Amino acid sequence: VLSSAGEAFGDFYDVERVEVLRGPQGTLFGKNSSAGVVNVVSKRPGKEFGGYADLSWYEDDEIRLKAAVDTPVSDRLRGRTTATWGNFDGYIDNISDTNAGGKLNGYDRWGIRSIWVAEPTDDIERTFIGDYRKSDDNCCVEVSGAAPTGAQAAALTSLLAGTDYAKGDESRKVRQNLVMSSEEEAWGLSAQADISIGDYTLTSITAYRTWDSTEIREGDWLDAGAAYVGINQLHDFGPQEQDTFSQELRIASPGGEFVDYVAGLYYAKTSADRYFQRDTQVCRSSTLPADATGLQPCTPAASVIEAPSANADFGADFDNFAAFADGTFNVADRWRLIAGVRWTYDDLSFDHLYNFSPIAGPGIRNQAGGGTARLSGSNSSDEFSGRAGAQFDFTDDVVGYATYSRGYKGPAYNVFFNMTANNAAVIDAETADSFELGMKSTLADGRVVLNAAAFYAKYENFQANNFLFLNSVLITTLTNAGDVTTEGFELDFMARPIDNLSLSGGLAYTDAVVDQFFTPPGSVPTVRDGTKLPLADAFDVAHAVAVGVP
Secondary structure, three states, X not given: OOOOHHXXXXXXXXXXXXXXXXXXXXXXXXXXXXXXXXXXEEOOOOOOXXXXXXXXXXXXXXXXXXXXXXXXXXXXXXXXXXEEEEEEOOOEEEOOOOOOOEEEOOEEEEEEEEEEEEEEEXXXXXXXXXXXXXXXXXXXXXXXXXXXXXXXXXHHHHHOOXXXXXXXXXXXXXXXXXXXXEEEEEEEEEEEEEEEEOOEEEEEEEEEEEEEEEEEEEOOOOOOOOOEOOEOEEEEEEEEXXXXXXXXXXXXXXXXXXXXXXXXXXXXXEEEEEEEEEEEEEEEEEOOOOOOOOOOEOOOOOEXXXXXXXXXXXXXXXXXXXXXXXXXXXXXXXXXXXXXXXXXXXXXXXXXXXXXXXOOXXXXXXXXXXXXXXXXXXXXXXXXXXXXXXXXXXXXXXXXXXXXXXXXXXXXXXXXXXXXXXXXXXXXOEEEEEEEEEXXXXXXXXXXXXXXXXXXXXXXXXXXXXXXXXXXXEEEEEEEEEXXXXXXXEEEEEEEEEOOEEEEEEXXXXXXXXXXXXXXXXXXXXXXXXXXXOOOOOEEEEEEEEEOOO
């Protein structure tokens, strides 16, 4: 399990397959799987010595290297080691004359992973995986894709001279005086044991993962500092560290019985710590007259320029424990019933220490004389979720099914730099009721696979990021966004009309809307009821053709 979205930005390499399981999957997978699971399966070590190397070069001198080697030591011990490296200067030009000028949104990354499989006896298989990656990216730069407006428009237009903001989403030039960067270092270890006990299989998976990240962010997108009264400089520095330990135990019954089942226990503990500092520069007043922009320019000799700064030290701990079971009841030759249940217990806490700025500044909190403020909180809760359904074999090659699933994602705290007591309330757990009706088939003597499904899902207390202005700075904050509904259908196929030609494609229709957006009392709604969810296109069409040359 990756406990943070930031951990998912590592390169995909040496992938055997990607399994996408839609709908709540808590009766089979641990942690938060209220909407589905993306399971990335790496290639296992081969039984013969061999490997590959893949060197790719792209425009703008982007280079990627991937290589893997299988190293079988004996019939009962074999390994596979994969290494990656990539380098790219970037695709955005910082035209500033300061030291920050040059290419941006590039990267320099490398990583290594080794998988070892040991079979000490015929009844025991052990898998050990270790991986490490490091990245040094000069990102993530945001472009200005619209002309400035308002009272500062003329001044901002002059300060952005030479950029191409008028090109909108095709803008690729910026003018900034801070080298933005994102440095990451991550590694993980896991040990899995699969033990055959008669016809049953006992599995234990122990894993540990750590992720360190440091971000340096340009918050004013200018290279002139506090050039005018009312135009400020804002720079952010934010290192963070996250550690996750997980343990899973499960037992799988032999297949072909009246009841085929998987049952298990799951535990995960995540600890996250972060330091965040915001440094600003503000021109309070100037003795210079207003220029053609309508604002008073600022210089060190003729202006009062201050540098307010504030920082916070904060962190959170999450403990997740679950017991789950999922079974298939073979009630007749063509009929099967499906049932699963999961009990989840979450225990979480946070601590936040804020160091005020003694003077006011944009995007920070201040109080006379500085000082500190501490916030803390804790919450624990438990919930049952599960699924039920039926399958029917229309023929030996066509199966239909209908399922209902109850998804659950535990409560959370939104711990961030400028949080106050108003932001310290727990974010309620998210629940989902999901219905699916579908068909899976293998036709034409195995040469055609055709699947179809219709679905409907209702999410309550949907946990999502929402935009808001806090201390005059636009931020994203995790919140209970409201109630959401998504419904539609999917159709996909794979065909091999001849041995050396394969065809695949799919069609999907999705209608995902916000049924009711939660707006705090006294606030203006930022999302209207009935709004379409972002990144949820109504229609998606995909197709692929593969030709094999003997």
